[in-house]
Amino acid sequence: MSTVRLPAAANLYDVIHRRRDTRREFTGVPVAPDVLERVLGAAHAAPSVGMSQPWDFILVGSPDTLTRFRDHVMRERDAFAASLDGERADTFARIKVEGICDSGLGIVVGYDPTRGGPQVLGRHAIDDAGLYSVVCAIQNLWLAATAEGLGVGWVSFYREEFLRDLVGMPSHVRPVAWLCVGHVSELPGTPDLERYGWRDRSPLQTVVHQERYSPR
Numbered sequence: 001m002s003t004v005r006l007p008a009a010a011n012l013y014d015v016i017h018r019r020r021d022t023r024r025e026f027t028g029v030p031v032a033p034d035v036l037e038r039v040l041g042a043a044h045a046a047p048s049v050g051m052s053q054p055w056d057f058i059l060v061g062s063p064d065t066l067t068r069f070r071d072h073v074m075r076e077r078d079a080f081a082a083s084l085d086g087e088r089a090d091t092f093a094r095i096k097v098e099g100i101c102d103s104g105l106g107i108v109v110g111y112d113p114t115r116g117g118p119q120v121l122g123r124h125a126i127d128d129a130g131l132y133s134v135v136c137a138i139q140n141l142w143l144a145a146t147a148e149g150l151g152v153g154w155v156s157f158y159r160e161e162f163l164r165d166l167v168g169m170p171s172h173v174r175p176v177a178w179l180c181v182g183h184v185s186e187l188p189g190t191p192d193l194e195r196y197g198w199r200d201r202s203p204l205q206t207v208v209h210q211e212r213y214s215p216r
């Protein structure tokens with residue numbers, strides 16, 4: 001039986017390939033509440049192990065909180081930079097790793113492992129399945145934001161305890177991401193890390209295996 005390709009398929013692939021991690025292009029124009037609602041609704045429609053829906057989204061727009069987080073991220077950036085030598089250090093020096101204040105909106109995504117009760121169907125053997133579910137929600141958010149013409153930048157240059165304290169997350173909730181979300185002047189066609197010579201996207205064939213894992 002042949003499969004039916006939905007009319008929306010071309011648009012979906014277009015959005016997937018347009019999606020970009022955004023750092024430099026934020027305009028600071030606020031995101032309209034109805035747009036934000038749709039984007040968060042897409043995140044909340046993600047699959048989750050045992051239907052646990054273990055995510056939380058904390059919307060941060062206070063300039064003071066944005067600045068405090070940005071300053072923390074810059075310290076972590078410096079710490080990483082100090083671990084590099086030679087060409088890696090020179091290349092990294094040109095790379096921007098966040099658009100926290102420029103975007104004007106941070107969405108902190110949390111993982112609550114207690115969500116879904118004590119027996120989450122499907123998590124008994126793989127505890128990380130809860131975390132995987134949160135990442136599915138983030139990807140939904142990212143694609144929906146792209147379809148809305150917004151940029152998203154995932155920031156991971158932070159210490160979890162710092163971010164937890166900054167936004168008042170209880171100790172059992174794990175911060176998974178800070179997402180800079182906002183209007184952009186453009187979405188670049190090429191990832192920054194490729195443009196600045198840090199790393200390239202590998203060809204598909206190098207990660208697909210037939211029947212059994214084949215070492216490269």
Ligand SMILES: Cc1cc2nc3c(=O)[nH]c(=O)nc-3n(C[C@H](O)[C@H](O)[C@H](O)COP(=O)(O)O)c2cc1C
Nearest residue numbers: 019020021023096097098154155156157191192193
């Ligand atoms: C888990 C995760 C953490 C990331 N952390 C950062 C980060 O701290 N700073 C940053 O600039 N980009 C970050 N990125 C974005 C990646 O650098 C980016 O996805 C990659 O270079 C490919 O570019 P593209 O997303 O535009 O295709 C992160 C992405 C993921 C999935």
